[in-house]
Amino acid sequence: MKRILPRTKLSTLAGIVGAALAFSAGPALAATSTPAPANPHHEYGAIFHLDSGGDHAIKKTLNNIENLLNDPRVKGHIQVELLANSNGFDVYVKNNGFKKKLEHLKKEGVILAQCSNTLREKHIDRKHLYSFITMVPSGVGEITLRESQGWAYIHPAPPKSAGM
Numbered sequence: 305m306k307r308i309l310p311r312t313k314l315s316t317l318a319g320i321v322g323a324a325l326a327f328s329a330g331p332a333l334a335a336t337s338t339p340a341p342a343n344p345h346h347e348y349g350a351i352f353h354l355d356s357g358g359d360h361a362i363k364k365t366l367n368n369i370e371n372l373l374n375d376p377r378v379k380g381h382i383q384v385e386l387l388a389n390s391n392g393f394d395v396y397v398k399n400n401g402f403k404k405k406l407e408h409l410k411k412e413g414v415i416l417a418q419c420s421n422t423l424r425e426k427h428i429d430r431k432h433l434y435s436f437i438t439m440v441p442s443g444v445g446e447i448t449l450r451e452s453q454g455w456a457y458i459h460p461a462p463p464k465s466a467g468m
Contacts, residue, residue, distance in 0.1 A: 342377035349383045349455035351447060357394030361462030365395070366405055368460050373412055384409075385450065389419035389443030393426070396433040403434060410436055419443035 342348075350372060354365045369384055386409070388395050395402060396418055410416055417438045423430060430439070440446045451457055 340377070342381070344381070347381055347383065348378050349385075349450065349453060350458055351385045351387055351450040351455050353443070353447060353457065353459045354386060354388045354392035354395055355390040355443075355459075356462050357391035358462065359401075361392075361460075362395045362400075362402060364462060365460045366402065366409070368458065369409060369414060373409075373414070383413070383415075383455075385415035385417055385446075385455075387417045387419070387440070387443055387446050389422045393418060393422055393428065393433070396437045398432060398434055406434060407436070417446060419446070 352365055352369055354361065365386070369386060372382060372384060373379065375382075386395070394400060396406070396416070406416060415438060416434075416436065417440045418433060419442055420439050421442050422428075423433075447457060
């Protein structure tokens with residue numbers, strides 16, 4: 305035979321469970337109302353993944369990198385890498401209009417990396433890319449290694465065109 309709790313005990317139990325849930329959610333909700341603090345004794349790493357070409361995608365990704373480098377919470381405590389694979393190789397093609405910005409980022413310490421597999425698969429000669437680009441064997445391998453080192457993975461989506 306089932307034992308049924310009286311209605312008053314059920315409502316008390318429901319109140320206790322509700323209060324416990326509200327209490328446990330409280331700090332998480334409060335944390336979203338203030339910016340994340342940085343630990344001044346920690347070194348941060350972020351790998352930006354660019355796998356689509358075109359000026360809009362490239363500009364958005366390069367701007368995101370500059371925004372991160374200039375964030376006062378991590379400025380001077382962040383290592384950044386821009387990894388291009390698939391159609392993202394456009395960012396490193398000579399005479400694309402991004403040479404000055406890329407040279408500036410390199411001077412700021414950003415690692416500019418290109419997936420060798422992409423060049424081979426797309427039959428692109430290395431000589432068509434800026435000479436200051438670092439080659440990596442595979443893009444997915446580079447991402448895997450950086451993530452295992454605790455780096456953040458950032459994959460900015462290209463902006464939608466005005467006609468969409």
